[in-house]
Amino acid sequence: xxxxxxxxxxxxxxxxxxxxxxxxxxxxxxxxxxxxxxxxxxxxxxxxxxxxxxxxxxxxxxxxxxxxxxxxxxxxxxxxxxxxxxxxxxxxxxxxxxxxxxxxxxxxxxxxxxxxxxxxxxxxxxxxxxxxxxxxxxxxxxxxxxxxxxxxxxxxxxxxxxxxxxxxxxxxxxxxxxxxxxxxxxxxxxxxxxxxxxxxxxxxxxxxxxxxxxxxxxxxxxxxxxxxxxxxxxxxxxxxxxxxxxxxxxxxxxxxxxxxxxxxxxxxxxxxxxxxxxxxxxxxxxxxxxxxxxxxxxxxxxxxxxxxxxxxxxx
Amino acid sequence: xxxxxxxxxxxxxxxxxxxxxxxxxxxxxxxxxxxxxxxxxxxxxxxxxxxxxxxxxxxxxxxxxxxxxxxxxxxxxxxxxxxxxxxxxxxxxxxxxxxxxxxxxxxxxxxxxxxxxxxxxxxxxxxxxxxxxxxxxxxxxxxxxxxxxxxxxxxxxxxxxxxxxxxxxxxxxxxxxxxxxxxxxxxxxxxxxxxxxxxxxxxxxxxxxxxxxxxxxxxxxxxxxxxxxxxxxxxxxxxxxxxxxxxxxxxxxxxxxxxxxxxxxxxxxxxxxxxxxxxxxxxxxxxxxxxxxxxxxxxxxxxxxxxxxxxxxxxxxxxxxxxxxxxxxxxxxxxxxxxxxxxxxxxxxxxxxxxxxxxxxxxxxxxxxxxxxxxxxxxxxxxxxxxxxxxxxxxxxxxxxxxxxxxxxxxxxxxxxxxxxxxxxxxxxxxxxxxxxxxxxxxxxxxxxxxxxxxxxxxxxxxxxxxxxxxxxxxxxxxxxxxxxxxxxxxxxxxxxxxxxxxxxxxxxxxx
Numbered sequence: 001x002x003x004x005x006x007x008x009x010x011x012x013x014x015x016x017x018x019x020x021x022x023x024x025x026x027x028x029x030x031x032x033x034x035x036x037x038x039x040x041x042x043x044x045x046x047x048x049x050x051x052x053x054x055x056x057x058x059x060x061x062x063x064x065x066x067x068x069x070x071x072x073x074x075x076x077x078x079x080x081x082x083x084x085x086x087x088x089x090x091x092x093x094x095x096x097x098x099x100x101x102x103x104x105x106x107x108x109x110x111x112x113x114x115x116x117x118x119x120x121x122x123x124x125x126x127x128x129x130x131x132x133x134x135x136x137x138x139x140x141x142x143x144x145x146x147x148x149x150x151x152x153x154x155x156x157x158x159x160x161x162x163x164x165x166x167x168x169x170x171x172x173x174x175x176x177x178x179x180x181x182x183x184x185x186x187x188x189x190x191x192x193x194x195x196x197x198x199x200x201x202x203x204x205x206x207x208x209x210x211x212x213x214x215x216x217x218x219x220x221x222x223x224x225x226x227x228x229x230x231x232x233x234x235x236x237x238x239x240x241x242x243x244x245x246x247x248x249x250x251x252x253x254x255x256x257x258x259x260x261x262x263x264x265x266x267x268x269x270x271x272x273x274x275x276x277x278x279x280x281x282x283x284x285x286x287x288x289x290x291x292x293x294x295x296x297x298x299x300x301x302x303x304x305x306x307x308x309x310x311x312x313x314x315x
Numbered sequence: 316x317x318x319x320x321x322x323x324x325x326x327x328x329x330x331x332x333x334x335x336x337x338x339x340x341x342x343x344x345x346x347x348x349x350x351x352x353x354x355x356x357x358x359x360x361x362x363x364x365x366x367x368x369x370x371x372x373x374x375x376x377x378x379x380x381x382x383x384x385x386x387x388x389x390x391x392x393x394x395x396x397x398x399x400x401x402x403x404x405x406x407x408x409x410x411x412x413x414x415x416x417x418x419x420x421x422x423x424x425x426x427x428x429x430x431x432x433x434x435x436x437x438x439x440x441x442x443x444x445x446x447x448x449x450x451x452x453x454x455x456x457x458x459x460x461x462x463x464x465x466x467x468x469x470x471x472x473x474x475x476x477x478x479x480x481x482x483x484x485x486x487x488x489x490x491x492x493x494x495x496x497x498x499x500x501x502x503x504x505x506x507x508x509x510x511x512x513x514x515x516x517x518x519x520x521x522x523x524x525x526x527x528x529x530x531x532x533x534x535x536x537x538x539x540x541x542x543x544x545x546x547x548x549x550x551x552x553x554x555x556x557x558x559x560x561x562x563x564x565x566x567x568x569x570x571x572x573x574x575x576x577x578x579x580x581x582x583x584x585x586x587x588x589x590x591x592x593x594x595x596x597x598x599x600x601x602x603x604x605x606x607x608x609x610x611x612x613x614x615x616x617x618x619x620x621x622x623x624x625x626x627x628x629x630x631x632x633x634x635x636x637x638x639x640x641x642x643x644x645x646x647x648x649x650x651x652x653x654x655x656x657x658x659x660x661x662x663x664x665x666x667x668x669x670x671x672x673x674x675x676x677x678x679x680x681x682x683x684x685x686x687x688x689x690x691x692x693x694x695x696x697x698x699x700x701x702x703x704x705x706x707x708x709x710x711x712x713x714x715x716x717x718x719x720x721x722x723x724x725x726x727x728x729x730x731x732x733x734x735x736x737x738x739x740x741x742x743x744x745x746x747x748x749x750x751x752x753x754x755x756x757x758x759x760x761x762x763x764x765x766x767x768x769x770x771x772x773x774x775x776x777x778x779x780x781x782x783x784x785x786x787x788x789x790x791x792x793x794x795x796x797x798x799x800x801x802x803x804x805x806x807x808x809x810x811x812x813x814x815x816x817x818x819x820x821x822x823x824x825x826x827x
Contacts, residue, residue, distance in 0.1 A: 252409060289332040
C-alpha cells in the first residue's frame with residue numbers, strides 16, 4: 001500500500017517507513033543497500049519498478065528522486081511503499097519542488113540505511129563526473145547510462161575523464177553477454193588471432209567499449225564498423241585458421257560459427273533494464289576491467305583518419 | 316591438425332573480470348538412467364536452468380542412455396516436457412533451441428556391448444560436430460548394483476580413457492554404500508577405471524552454498540571463532556527433519572533407514588564442518604584434510620543403547636491430515652525394523668571439543684522440514700542477579716539454519732522492559748533474505764555445474780565416506796542386534812527415547 005506524504009520532511013519519512021515496517025512485523029535490518037535513483041517524471045515509474053524487481057535478489061531501500069524545479073515554494077512530497085507491492089524492499093519516491101530540486105542530497109542523507117553501501121543510478125542524464133555530483137559523493141557505486149544520453153559517445157568520453165573507481169555504465173553492462181560468449185568460444189583451442197571486427201549501429205557506446213576491451217585483451221587491431229543494428233550485430237575474431245564469428249542480426253538470437261565446428265545458435269538477446277540493474281547491484285566492488293576498457297576507448301576526433309574506426313562518432 | 320599452432324590460454328578471461336560468469340568449458344554430459352525419476356524431475360531441468368542462466372558453454376551436449384526405443388527427437392521431447400514441468404526459471408524458446416542442438420540419445424542395455432560402442436561413437440562425433448573437445452562427464456543415475464557393469468563397459472569401449480583428448484568424470488549419488496565394506500567395494504569399482512580426482516560423489520542435501528556459508532561464518536569473522544570451543548560451548552545439536560513420509564520409495568528406503576540415508580553423509584559432513592580447525596586454504600585438499608581430522612577423532616559413547624535412539628513413525632494425524640504409519644506404507648515387509656528416525660551422540664576427542672557432545676538427529680514425518688546446526692553455549696559462570704530475575708533465561712544459542720530460510724539466529728538474554736530487573740531470552744535473526752530464495756539455484760544446478768567445471772572441493776572423497784561408515788557401523792550393528800525401533804507419532808519430534816537420551820545429560824532438544 002502506498003502512503004502519501006505531502007509537504008513533508010526526511011524525518012517524517014523515516015518515521016513513516018519505520019511505522020509501516022512495524023505494522024507488518026519486519027525491520028529494515030536485512031537490507032543490503034540503499035539505491036538512489038535520480039530521474040524525472042517520465043522515467044520514474046519504469047525505473048523504480050525495474051529497481052524494485054532487482055530488489056528480489058538484493059533487498060534494498062530505493063529512493064527515487066524526482067526534481068521538479070520551478071517558481072513554486074520549496075516542498076517535499078513522498079510516496080512510500082513498504083512490503084509486498086513493490087517487492088521485498090521499500091521504495092520512497094520523492095518529488096522535490098521549487099528550490100529544493102537543487103538540494104536533493106540533503107533529503108537523501110537521513111534516509112540512507114546505516115552502515116550499508118549506497119548506489120546511485122542516473123537512468124537518463126547522468127553527470128559528466130559522477131563522483132563529484134552531490135548524490136555521487138554519497139555513493140560507493142555510481143551507475144550512468146551513456147546510451148540514454150543525447151550524445152552517447154560524448155557522454156562516455158566525458159565520463160572517462162572523470163572516472164574514479166566505483167563508476168560504471170549500463171553501456172558496459174550490455175556487453176556482458178557478448179563478452180561471456182566470446183570468452184566461451186575461446187575456451188576451446190584456437191589458432192592465433194590476427195585482428196578483430198565489431199559491427200554495430202552508429203554511435204553505440206557498448207560497441208566502442210567492446211572494441212576497447214577486445215583490443216586490451218587480444219592486443220590486435222580491432223575495427224569498428226557501422227551496421228543497421230539493432231545494437232551490436234557482430235563480432236569477428238580473425239584467426240589464422242579462419243574466422244570465429246558471433247553474430248546477432250535481429251537483436252535476439254545469436255549465432256556462433258567457428259572453424260571446423262558446427263555453427264550454433266546461442267542465446268544473446270538484448271536485455272531489459274531490470275536485468276542490467278540486477279547485474280550492477282550484484283557486484284559492488286570497483287570494476288577494473290571496465291576502467292581499462294574505458295581508458296582504451298578510441299576517441300573520435302574531428303578529423304577522421306580511417307573511416308572504419310570513426311564509426312563511433314556521434315550520430 | 317598440428318596441435319602446436321593452437322593456443323589454449325584464454326586472453327578474454329581474467330580473474331579481475333568478475334562479471335563474466337564461470338561458464339563450464341565445452342563438454343558432454345552423458346546420463347545413464349535418463350528415463351528415471353531423478354533425471355526427469357531434477358537433472359534435466361537443472362541442465363536447462365543452467366543454460367538459461369548462461370552458465371553452459373555453446374559447445375554443450377547432453378546424451379541420454381537408456382533401454383528405450385527413442386530417437387534423438389523423442390529424447391528432446393522428453394527433456395522438453397520435464398523442463399516445462401519442473402524447471403525453476405522461465406522457459407525461453409531461444410535458450411531451448413540452442414540447448415537441444417546438442418541432444419543425442421543412445422538406446423541400449425547395460426550388458427549390450429554394441430550400445431556402448433554406439434555411445435562411444437556418438438561422444439566422438441560430438442567432440443567434433445558440437446565442439447565438446449571430448450570432455451565427458453558420466454552421470455550414473457542408476458541403482459548402485461549396476462555401477463560395476465556400466466563402469467566396466469565404459470572401460471571396455473574406451474569411453475573412460477582420456478587418451479583421445481579431454482577430461483572424463485564420473486558422478487555418483489548417495490548412498491555411497493550401506494556400510495564400510497560396501498562403500499569400499501563401490502570405491503574399488505569406480506577407482507579401477509577412474510582416478511579418485513575424477514569421481515564426484517553428490518549429496519544433494521549438502522548444497523555447496525551451505526558449506527560455503529558455514530565456512531564464511533566461522534572463518535571470515537572475528538566474532539565467533541574465539542568462543543568456538545569447549546570453554547564456551549556446552550553442546551551442539553545438528554538436525555535434519557523432514558515432514559514427509561517415505562512415499563513410494565519403499566524399495567530404496569526399507570533396509571536403509573534414516574541413519575544410513577542421512578547421518579552417514581549429510582549430518583556427519585555438517586558436523587565435520589562445524590568442528591574442524593581452520594584449513595590452510597579453501598582448496599579441496601585442505602578443507603578435506605581438516606574434515607578428515609575431525610572424523611578421525613570422533614569417538615562413540617560406551618553405552619550405545621543409552622546414547623542413541625531410533626524410531627518408526629506410526630499412524631496418526633499430521634498438520635490436519637491423517638497419515639499412515641511406516642509399517643502401513645506400500646511394500647514394507649511386516650518384519651521391517653528400518654528406522655525412520657535416528658539420533659546419535661558423538662564426542663570429538665580433541666583439545667577444542669573434549670567434553671562437548673554432538674547430538675545428531677534426523678527423521679521423517681517430524682514436526683516440520685528443517686535442517687539446522689545449533690551451537691548451545693554454557694551458562695554464564697556467575698550471574699549477578701537474583702535467581703528470580705533470570706528464571707526465564709535459557710542458554711545462549713547460535714543457530715545456523717541450513718534450510719529453509721537459510722540464515723543465522725542468535726538467542727541471548729535481554730532485560731524485559733519495565734521497572735523490575737527481569738532477563739528473558741530474545742532472538743536476533745539474520746536471513747540470507749526471504750528474497751534471496753526466489754532465485755537461489757536448485758542444489759542440482761550447482762552440483763552439475765561444479766562437476767562440469769571440475770570443481771570438487773566440497774564433494775566428499777572416498778576417505779571421508781569410509782571414515783563416516785567407521786563411525787556409523789558399530790551403531791548400526793548394535794541396533795541390528797537389539798530389538799526394534801520405538802514408534803513415534805507423526806508430526807512430533809521423534810520418540811521419547813530420543814528425549815531421554817539428552818535428559819540423561821541434563822539437556823533438552825531444541826524445537827527447531
